[in-house]
Amino acid sequence: MTGRARSRSRGRARGQDTIAPGASAAAAAPDPLRHVMPPSEGQLVGRGRQKTAPPPATMEAVAQISAGFQQVKIGERGGRRRDFHDSEVFTRQQMEHVKDSKSGSSGSPIDLRANFVRLMSRPEWVLYQYHVDFNPNMESRRLRMALVHQQEETLGPSRSFDGSILFLPHRLPNTETVLCAETRQGEKVQIKITLTNELLPSSPVTLQFYNIIFRRILRILNMQQIGRHHYNPDDPLNIPQHRLTIWPGFQTNILQYESSIMLCMDVSHKVLRNETVLDFMMGLRRQCGDHNFAEACAKELVGLIVLTKYNNKTYRIDDIAWDHTPNNTFKRGDTEISFRQYYKTQYNLDIVDGNQVLLISRVKKRGPAGAPPPGPALLIPEFCFLTGLTDKMRNDFNIMKDLSTHTRLTPDQRESRLNSFVGKIQKSSQAQNELTPWGLSFEDKLLSLKGRVLPAERIVQGSRTFEYAPWAADWSKEMRGVPLISCMPMDNWLMLFTRRNADVAQSLLQTLNRVAGPMGMRMARATMIEYEDRQDSLLRALQQNVAPGTQMVVVVLASNRKDKYDCVKKQLCVECPTPSQCVVARTLSRPQALMTVATKIALQMNCKMGGELWSVDIPLKQLMVVGIDCYHDTLAGKRSIGALVASLNQSMSRWFSKCVLQNRGQEIIDSLKEALHAALKAWYKHNGCLPSRIIVYRDGVGDGMLQTVVNYELAQIMESIKALGQDYAPKLTVVVVKKRICSRFFARMDGKLANPPPGTVIDTDVTRPEWYDFFIVSQAVRMGSVSPTHYNVVYDSSGLKPDHMQRLTYKLCHLYYNWQGVVRVPAPCQYAHKLAFLVGQSIHREPNHNLDDFLYYL
Amino acid sequence: MCPLFSPPLFMQRYQFVVDFVQKHEPKKVLDLGCAECSLLRKLKFHGNGVELLVGLDKDSSVMRTRMHSFAPLSSDYLQPRSGPLTIELYQGSVTQPDPSTHCFDLVTCIELIEHLHLEEVERFTEVLFGFMAPSNVIVSTPNADYNPLLPGLVGFRHHDHKFEWSRKEFQLWALRLCDLFGYIVSFTGVGSPADSHTNVGFCSQIAVFNRDPSRQDSALQCRSREEPTVYRLLYSVVYPSLSDNNILQRTLVNEVLCRAELIKRSWLSGEWVAKTAPEPFMQGSSVCVSLLDVWACPRVRSLCGTLRRFTEALMGELRVELTPARQAIIMPADEEEEEEVEEDEDAEAAGTKWTATTATEDWDAEMPHNSNSNLPDFHDA
Numbered sequence A: 001m002t003g004r005a006r007s008r009s010r011g012r013a014r015g016q017d018t019i020a021p022g023a024s025a026a027a028a029a030p031d032p033l034r035h036v037m038p039p040s041e042g043q044l045v046g047r048g049r050q051k052t053a054p055p056p057a058t059m060e061a062v063a064q065i066s067a068g069f070q071q072v073k074i075g076e077r078g079g080r081r082r083d084f085h086d087s088e089v090f091t092r093q094q095m096e097h098v099k100d101s102k103s104g105s106s107g108s109p110i111d112l113r114a115n116f117v118r119l120m121s122r123p124e125w126v127l128y129q130y131h132v133d134f135n136p137n138m139e140s141r142r143l144r145m146a147l148v149h150q151q152e153e154t155l156g157p158s159r160s161f162d163g164s165i166l167f168l169p170h171r172l173p174n175t176e177t178v179l180c181a182e183t184r185q186g187e188k189v190q191i192k193i194t195l196t197n198e199l200l201p202s203s204p205v206t207l208q209f210y211n212i213i214f215r216r217i218l219r220i221l222n223m224q225q226i227g228r229h230h231y232n233p234d235d236p237l238n239i240p241q242h243r244l245t246i247w248p249g250f251q252t253n254i255l256q257y258e259s260s261i262m263l264c265m266d267v268s269h270k271v272l273r274n275e276t277v278l279d280f281m282m283g284l285r286r287q288c289g290d291h292n293f294a295e296a297c298a299k300e301l302v303g304l305i306v307l308t309k310y311n312n313k314t315y316r317i318d319d320i321a322w323d324h325t326p327n328n329t330f331k332r333g334d335t336e337i338s339f340r341q342y343y344k345t346q347y348n349l350d351i352v353d354g355n356q357v358l359l360i361s362r363v364k365k366r367g368p369a370g371a372p373p374p375g376p377a378l379l380i381p382e383f384c385f386l387t388g389l390t391d392k393m394r395n396d397f398n399i400m401k402d403l404s405t406h407t408r409l410t411p412d413q414r415e416s417r418l419n420s421f422v423g424k425i426q427k428s429s430q431a432q433n434e435l436t437p438w439g440l441s442f443e444d445k446l447l448s449l450k451g452r453v454l455p456a457e458r459i460v461q462g463s464r465t466f467e468y469a470p471w472a473a474d475w476s477k478e479m480r481g482v483p484l485i486s487c488m489p490m491d492n493w494l495m496l497f498t499r500r501n502a503d504v505a506q507s508l509l510q511t512l513n514r515v516a517g518p519m520g521m522r523m524a525r526a527t528m529i530e531y532e533d534r535q536d537s538l539l540r541a542l543q544q545n546v547a548p549g550t551q552m553v554v555v556v557l558a559s560n561r562k563d564k565y566d567c568v569k570k571q572l573c574v575e576c577p578t579p580s581q582c583v584v585a586r587t588l589s590r591p592q593a594l595m596t597v598a599t600k601i602a603l604q605m606n607c608k609m610g611g612e613l614w615s616v617d618i619p620l621k622q623l624m625v626v627g628i629d630c631y632h633d634t635l636a637g638k639r640s641i642g643a644l645v646a647s648l649n650q651s652m653s654r655w656f657s658k659c660v661l662q663n664r665g666q667e668i669i670d671s672l673k674e675a676l677h678a679a680l681k682a683w684y685k686h687n688g689c690l691p692s693r694i695i696v697y698r699d700g701v702g703d704g705m706l707q708t709v710v711n712y713e714l715a716q717i718m719e720s721i722k723a724l725g726q727d728y729a730p731k732l733t734v735v736v737v738k739k740r741i742c743s744r745f746f747a748r749m750d751g752k753l754a755n756p757p758p759g760t761v762i763d764t765d766v767t768r769p770e771w772y773d774f775f776i777v778s779q780a781v782r783m784g785s786v787s788p789t790h791y792n793v794v795y796d797s798s799g800l801k802p803d804h805m806q807r808l809t810y811k812l813c814h815l816y817y818n819w820q821g822v823v824r825v826p827a828p829c830q831y832a833h834k835l836a837f838l839v840g841q842s843i844h845r846e847p848n849h850n851l852d853d854f855l856y857y858l
Numbered sequence B: 001m002c003p004l005f006s007p008p009l010f011m012q013r014y015q016f017v018v019d020f021v022q023k024h025e026p027k028k029v030l031d032l033g034c035a036e037c038s039l040l041r042k043l044k045f046h047g048n049g050v051e052l053l054v055g056l057d058k059d060s061s062v063m064r065t066r067m068h069s070f071a072p073l074s075s076d077y078l079q080p081r082s083g084p085l086t087i088e089l090y091q092g093s094v095t096q097p098d099p100s101t102h103c104f105d106l107v108t109c110i111e112l113i114e115h116l117h118l119e120e121v122e123r124f125t126e127v128l129f130g131f132m133a134p135s136n137v138i139v140s141t142p143n144a145d146y147n148p149l150l151p152g153l154v155g156f157r158h159h160d161h162k163f164e165w166s167r168k169e170f171q172l173w174a175l176r177l178c179d180l181f182g183y184i185v186s187f188t189g190v191g192s193p194a195d196s197h198t199n200v201g202f203c204s205q206i207a208v209f210n211r212d213p214s215r216q217d218s219a220l221q222c223r224s225r226e227e228p229t230v231y232r233l234l235y236s237v238v239y240p241s242l243s244d245n246n247i248l249q250r251t252l253v254n255e256v257l258c259r260a261e262l263i264k265r266s267w268l269s270g271e272w273v274a275k276t277a278p279e280p281f282m283q284g285s286s287v288c289v290s291l292l293d294v295w296a297c298p299r300v301r302s303l304c305g306t307l308r309r310f311t312e313a314l315m316g317e318l319r320v321e322l323t324p325a326r327q328a329i330i331m332p333a334d335e336e337e338e339e340e341v342e343e344d345e346d347a348e349a350a351g352t353k354w355t356a357t358t359a360t361e362d363w364d365a366e367m368p369h370n371s372n373s374n375l376p377d378f379h380d381a
Helices: A003-007 A059-067 A141-149 A204-220 A277-301 A339-347 A397-407 A411-427 A429-438 A499-519 A535-545 A562-575 A591-609 A668-687 A706-722 A802-812 A827-843 B009-024 B038-046 B060-070 B074-078 B118-132 B144-149 B167-181 B245-268 B291-295 B298-304 B307-315
Strands: A108-114 A116-121 A127-135 A165-168 A176-182 A188-199 A224-226 A229-231 A237-239 A244-256 A261-276 A305-308 A314-316 A319-321 A329-332 A335-338 A358-361 A377-379 A384-387 A440-442 A447-453 A459-461 A464-466 A493-497 A527-530 A552-557 A580-584 A623-633 A639-647 A655-662 A693-698 A731-738 A745-749 A752-754 A760-762 A772-777 A789-796 B028-032 B052-057 B086-091 B106-110 B136-142 B183-190 B204-211 B232-238 B281-283 B286-290 B328-331
Touching: A108 A760, A116 A447, A127 A141, A127 A204, A141 A188, A141 B060, A188 A204, A204 A224, A204 A244, A204 A261, A204 A429, A224 A244, A224 B074, A229 A261, A237 A397, A237 B245, A244 A397, A261 A277, A261 A397, A261 A411, A261 B074, A277 A319, A277 A384, A305 B074, A314 A358, A329 A339, A335 A339, A384 B074, A411 A429, A411 A440, A411 A745, A411 A752, A429 A440, A493 A499, A493 A535, A499 A527, A499 A552, A499 A591, A527 A535, A535 A562, A552 A562, A552 A591, A562 A580, A562 A827, A580 A591, A623 A668, A623 A827, A639 A668, A639 A827, A655 A668, A655 A827, A668 A706, A693 A706, A693 A802, A706 A731, A706 A789, A731 A802, A745 A760, A772 A802, A789 A802, B009 B038, B009 B106, B009 B136, B009 B183, B009 B204, B028 B038, B038 B052, B038 B060, B052 B060, B060 B086, B060 B232, B106 B118, B118 B167, B136 B144, B136 B183, B167 B183, B167 B204, B245 B286, B245 B291, B245 B298, B245 B307, B245 B328, B286 B291, B291 B298, B291 B307, B291 B328, B298 B307
Parallel strands: A493 A527, A493 A552, A552 A580, A623 A693, A693 A731, B028 B052, B028 B106, B052 B086, B106 B136
Antiparallel strands: A108 A447, A108 A745, A116 A261, A116 A440, A127 A165, A127 A188, A176 A188, A224 A229, A229 A244, A237 A244, A244 A261, A261 A384, A305 A314, A305 A384, A319 A358, A329 A335, A358 A377, A447 A760, A459 A464, A623 A639, A639 A655, A731 A789, A745 A752, A760 A772, A772 A789, B086 B232, B136 B204, B183 B204, B281 B286, B286 B328
16 A cells, blocks of 8 residues: 555644635634524544534433433444544454453463553542533533633533533532533523533543543643654754654554553654755756646655644645646635735735645535535645655665664554653653543553464475464575476567667576476476567567467566556556566666575466465365455545455465455445355356355455444345355355554564564454454564554454464465565465556556456556 | 624624734733633744733633643644744632743733632632733723623623622723733724613723833732642643744754755756856766855745854754765765665574475364365356
8 A cells, every 4th residue: 555545534633623725715704594403422522623512402302312322333423533543333242252262362472562552540430421511502612611621610620611611620519510601702601511421440431531631741741743643843854865854653542452451653754844845846847847747747746644834733735726826716715815915814824925836625524514515725835744654765875774674563663652652751840740540540550461473384386384483574595496386388478679788588488497497397488578768669579479379478577667667567467468577677687686586576476377285284174265455546536446465275275256346435445246156156166066165364454434334335235145156155254454553563583672573462451342353463674663564354254263363364474475474464465456456557457357367456 | 593793792792802912913822711712823823922821710621621722733833834823721720829920912801701700700800900010901891881782681691790880880890800910901892782862881891901111110020930839730732833943953954955965956957057156066976066056045044044044054963964064065976776686695594493394184084074075066057
C-alpha cells in the first residue's frame, strides 16, 4: 500500500468547528428545524456536533439514556467520528469453542514486554455522568461551557463538559441540581444538572472519557496533534537537504484489553516540510516547465495532507482550483469577502502572491445536522505546509535512507522512548493534576507478559526436507542445490534487451543456465531480442515476438522507469497473456551479486509459469485458504482494486487468483463474491471435489471498518458459498489480518532488549476480550523493531483449536514464493497484495483469465 | 436583543485596542479582566510587534478552559516568527499590586471598572496608575448617558455592574487621577447613536491615558518586572522565534544546507549558470559549494544580516562541514542504491532452543466431531 492510501483518513479536519473559508455559508447557521434528539451517551464523542442544546430532559428521556446504553455506537453518529478502535464489535461470543479460552499451547514460553501501561483506578471507582440543560436554550457551545465553568463552587475543580454532558468524579448531593447563572449580556440562565448514569471503569463511555483526559495531558506536555497522533515540536530532527523536518511523537489509545484497561502507545514520526505548497509549486514549475505544470502539480499534490498557518487543522488536497486566486470572493455571513481580505482581517496574514491558484479540499465533515454539508474548502498555497512524503520522495533512495536513520529505532531505543514518555507523565505535576482528582493513575512501567515461540517449520521440497535457522527465518542458503518441487521446462522463451545492455543480458542468460540445473529447471536457449530504449519500440518487440506458445518473456530494462515496466505488464497480462519477468539492468551490473540475483529470478520465473518451489506440512485435508487484499488508487478517481487469491492444492503450492476493479462507493466484496465462486470452481477442477474447509484471510481492512466486514462481507462470503448448492456447507473461518497496528513487543535476550524471534505468538493480556484474536511475529528484521501482525478471527465454524489456528497461520507465512523466508502475513494475503498492487499501479485493467492459475503477478 | 451595532459593540472595543496597538506598537501588553481571553487572542494575531501578552482575571475557571488555545500552532514551529512572543495568564485581583505587572507599555481595562465597587475603584486606580504605572492605559466603561437609547433597559446593563458612569463622572475620575499620577488623558468611545444629532456620546466610553513625559517620576522608571508574589501563574507559553539563538541557528543551518544542496544538484546536472559567485568544485567524491553562492540566497541574507555574521555562524557549526580554507561547504555525494549484499557469515545463534517439528500431524483427526465424509459433489452450473 502506498503512503497516499494510508494517509487518507489522516486528512480529516479536526478541532474547533469554525467554518472553513470558502465553505458554503448556509452550513454555518444552525438549522432551527433540526429535530432535537433525546440526549444519549454517545453524544460525548462528537464534541463539536451538538450545537444546539437539547431541551430539558424528561424522565422518559433519562430512562432512555440508561437503557440505550449498550446500543450507542459511535460510528452511527453520521459517520462523523469513526471508531478507529473497532470496539464493540462483539464477535467472540458467537464462537462457542473460544468462549472460555482463545489461547494456544504450542511452542516454548518467552518473557516479553509490550508497549502498554495499565490505567489504575481505585476500587469501586465510578464516574458520574450528568446531563446539563439550559433554560432558556443556549445556542453557543462555548457559552454553555462558560456558564458551567462559572459553577466551580458547586461542581468542584475537576470536571469534563462537552456542552451537554458533564462528568464529575464525585456525586452531587442531589440527583437534580438547579443553578442560576448569567451571561455577559446579563441574560439570566437556569442550569439544570441531572444525574443520568454512574459509569463503571470499563464502560465504553468511560473509555472515551479516559481518552479525553489523556488528550488534555498530551496538550499539557506541549504535544501537537496532527491527525490522530501527537508530536513533540520542541525537538525536531531536520534533513535540510530535502527540506524535511521530523517530529518525534506518539500514537496512543486507551482501551479495554484482555486483562485490564491499558494505555497503548507507540513511537510515531511525523514528516513535515519546511516549505509551503506555494514554494513547492514554484519549484515544480521551474523543473517541468509551464505546459506540463498543471499535470505535474495534480500528480504530485493531490492526496497530500497540508497543515495551515492559521489553525491547527490538516486538510487533504483533493484538487486544484485553477480558476481561483486569492482575489476571488466567498460568502461569509451575508457579505462577499475576498480570500485576501478574509485572511487579513481574521488572522492579520498578508498574501504575497496574488496570482497563486487555490487548493481544494473536500472537507468530509458534515455541517450542523439537517443543514447541507459545507462545500469544499479552498486553501491558499502560501499558507499551507506540506506534510508527509510524495511518492517521488518515497522512491528516492537517498531521502529514504536519511529518513530511516532518524526514524528506525532498535527495540532498545524504542523502549527507552516509551519509558521516558511514561516518566514524563508521572513527573509532570500538571499532568498528574488532571488524573488524581479523578482517582486515576498510570502504572509506571511497561507491561510484562508471556508469549510463546512456535517451533520452526520443516521446509519440504519434493522428497527432501530441511530446517532453517529459526532466528533468521530465511532458507535461501538451505535451498541451494535442493531440487524444487516441480519445474516447468523452458523450451520457448524470450529475452529482450537494449543494445547498451547486451552484455548484461548475455551474462544473465549464462548465469540463469548455471543456477537452473541444480534446481531441476530445464532451460533451453532463449531467443534474444534487441529493442530500442523507447516504449513504442519495446511494445513492438513484444507484439512481434510473443506468440501463444511463448512460455516466458524476460525483459532487461535500461532503467527503473515505471512506464516501460507498465507497458510490458499491460501487454503480457491483458493483451497477450504470458508470464513475464522484468529486471533492471543495474541489478545485474555487479558480477559478484549475479548468482544471487539469477537464482531469485529463476525461482520467480518458475513459479510464474506454474512450477512449485517448496511447501510445509499442512495437517488439514480438503482445505482451501483464501487471501483478500485491496489497493486504493487515489489518483485514478479513487478506484479500488480488490484481489482474491485461493489455494488449489494440499501443499498450498498452486494458487488461483482474481482481481476486480470497482469505482468509488462500491463495496469491494460485491465483486469478490464472484471471485470466490470462481475460486471454488477452480478448486473443484483441481481436486475433483469441493473443499470441506475454507479459511479466508482478509487483509486491507482499515481502522473502523471491522463492523462492515462482520456485518456485510461475512454474509456475502457465505452467500457465495451457498450458491454452489444447498447441501454444500463447508467449515468456514474468516480472519481479519492487520499489519498497521500500534502494539509492539520486546524480548529480553542475553541481558538486552531484542525483537521477539520469528514465530512468537501473543494471545493474552493485550488482546481484546470481545474478539478471538492473537498476534504473531512471523518475520525477522535486520534493523529496527519488528512489527507484529494482528489476526482477528471474526467467524469460525471450523472448531479448529486456537493453537491450530495460530500454527496454521504461521505455516502459511512460510509459503510466499517471492521470498525464501517467513513473511509478515499469510502467503495468500501477500499474493493478493502483490496482485492488487500490480493491477492498481501498472495494468489498471482486469488481467486475462488464462493467467488465473498462475502466480504471474510476482 | 437585536443587534444595535454592527459589528457588535464588544468587537468594536477590541478593534479599538487593536488599532491602538498597531499604531503605537507597544511591546508589552497587559489585559486586566481578560475573562475568556478574546482580546488577547485578537492581539496574538494582530499585535504586530507585541512581545509579551499578559492576561489577568480573578476567575481562573474561565481562563482555564480556553488557555490551551494559546499554544503555538504546528506552523509556528515550522516557520518561527521573527520577534519573540510570550503569553502568560495570571489569576489575581486588580486591586492588589503585584511586581509582575511592572513595565508594561499598555494596560487595557475593557469593561472592567464598572464591576468593582466604588471603594475598589479607588484601590484599583492606585494600583494601576501608581504601582503598575504603564506607559499607556485604555479604560472602557458603559456610558450612562447613552442608556435611555437602549430599548427596554431598566437599571444597569448587567446585573453585576456596581455603577454606570455618565460621561461627566468618568471624566472627573480620569482627570483627577491624571493629576495625581502624572498622566494625560483623551476621551473617545465606540458605538455612536444611530441618530447622530442626539448628544449622548458613545455607547461605550473610552479613556486613553499616556504617562506625562514632563512629569517623569524617576522612582517609577527603574522598577523592573519581577516574578509574581500575589498573582498565580496559570499558563505561560514562549513562542518559537528567531530571537532564540538556538532556533535561529537551526533555521539558518537548514536554509544553508538546503540552498547548498540545490546548488550542488544544479551544478551536477550541468544547469548551473556561472554567476559572480565561484563555481562549485569536486573534492574526492564530495561537491564543495562556495559560501558566497549560498550567501546569495535572500532567505539566508535575511537571517544573518551581514556576510560576516553568516560566516561566523557557520564556523563552529557541526552540522555544516566547511573546507579547510572555510570558503566552501562540503556536500557529500549521493549514494547509489545498492542491492543488499548477501551476508555470508554463518553465525549460529547461541543456544537456540527452537527445533523444527518432526512428527507429522493431522489436525482433522484431533477434532472432536470429524465429519469429512458426505460432502456433496459439485455440479458445474
